[in-house]
Amino acid sequence: MTDQDIDPATMRKQYRSEIVLEETLAEHPMDQFALWFQQAADSHLFEPNAMVVSTATPDGRPSSRTVLMKQFDGRGFVFFTNYASRKGRELAENPYAALLFPWHPISRQVIVTGTAARIGRDETAAYFRSRPHGSQLGAWASEQSSVIGSRAELDRRYAELDARYPEGEQVPVPPEWGGLRVVPEAVEFWQGHENRLHDRLRYVLDEGEWRVERLCP
Numbered sequence: 001m002t003d004q005d006i007d008p009a010t011m012r013k014q015y016r017s018e019i020v021l022e023e024t025l026a027e028h029p030m031d032q033f034a035l036w037f038q039q040a041a042d043s044h045l046f047e048p049n050a051m052v053v054s055t056a057t058p059d060g061r062p063s064s065r066t067v068l069m070k071q072f073d074g075r076g077f078v079f080f081t082n083y084a085s086r087k088g089r090e091l092a093e094n095p096y097a098a099l100l101f102p103w104h105p106i107s108r109q110v111i112v113t114g115t116a117a118r119i120g121r122d123e124t125a126a127y128f129r130s131r132p133h134g135s136q137l138g139a140w141a142s143e144q145s146s147v148i149g150s151r152a153e154l155d156r157r158y159a160e161l162d163a164r165y166p167e168g169e170q171v172p173v174p175p176e177w178g179g180l181r182v183v184p185e186a187v188e189f190w191q192g193h194e195n196r197l198h199d200r201l202r203y204v205l206d207e208g209e210w211r212v213e214r215l216c217p
């Protein structure tokens with residue numbers, strides 16, 4: 001390894017923020033998420049809808065990657081991807097997933113655990129049609145997570161599709177592409193504070209009702 005100029009062990013930030021108390025939380029974690037998501041957006045964070053999705057094979061080998069959360073409501077969080085990708089295949093075999101929203105500039109993170117399921121084809125089609133033409137073609141051009149010989153091969157596939165479906169022409173939804181909804185079983189709201197005395201408030205489903213518990217930081 002080369003010599004490092006920056007030593008991560010010496011990097012330390014003091015977090016200054018309001019204490020999060022149980023009584024101020026919404027009853028439903030998705031309402032609390034809506035509030036924090038709005039505050040993250042108001043703070044002009046770059047892509048506050050970017051989240052890390054972790055999946056695992058049936059024998060417990062984990063993998064993570066960033067995706068963009070595109071919809072959320074009382075049912076959960078939706079992102080769009082290729083169902084034949086690594087994450088898509090892992091979730092088909094083992095639906096347990098974790099999501100992490102890393103809102104570092106405002107000293108917050110939200111961590112969700114739950115199960116993922118495909119959304120309806122009509123819902124996927126509605127979102128696909130709202131995407132820019134180039135992104136629609138890109139979804140066809142890329143067999144996500146498979147090995148490809150070169151960049152040129154990818155560009156050639158895209159050019160072929162662009163010739164077949166020029167701008168203005170309707171692009172069909174790729175059969176292997178669509179939305180996945182992560183339905184939460186637990187949602188942790190983390191707020192950083194000074195002296196590492198952070199707030200960690202976790203909603204857990206308890207016989208169909210959401211209960212909040214506080215975790216040590």
Ligand SMILES: Cc1cc2nc3c(=O)[nH]c(=O)nc-3n(C[C@H](O)[C@H](O)[C@H](O)COP(=O)(O)O)c2cc1C
Pocket residue numbers: 047050063064065066067068069079080081082085086087088144145
């Ligand atoms: C900011 C950001 C946003 C991304 N958004 C998505 C997305 O919404 N859907 C997606 O399939 N991949 C997205 N990616 C790419 C994924 O991180 C990943 O490379 C890809 O989905 C293949 O992952 P897999 O091989 O583990 O399945 C995004 C990457 C970054 C850095």
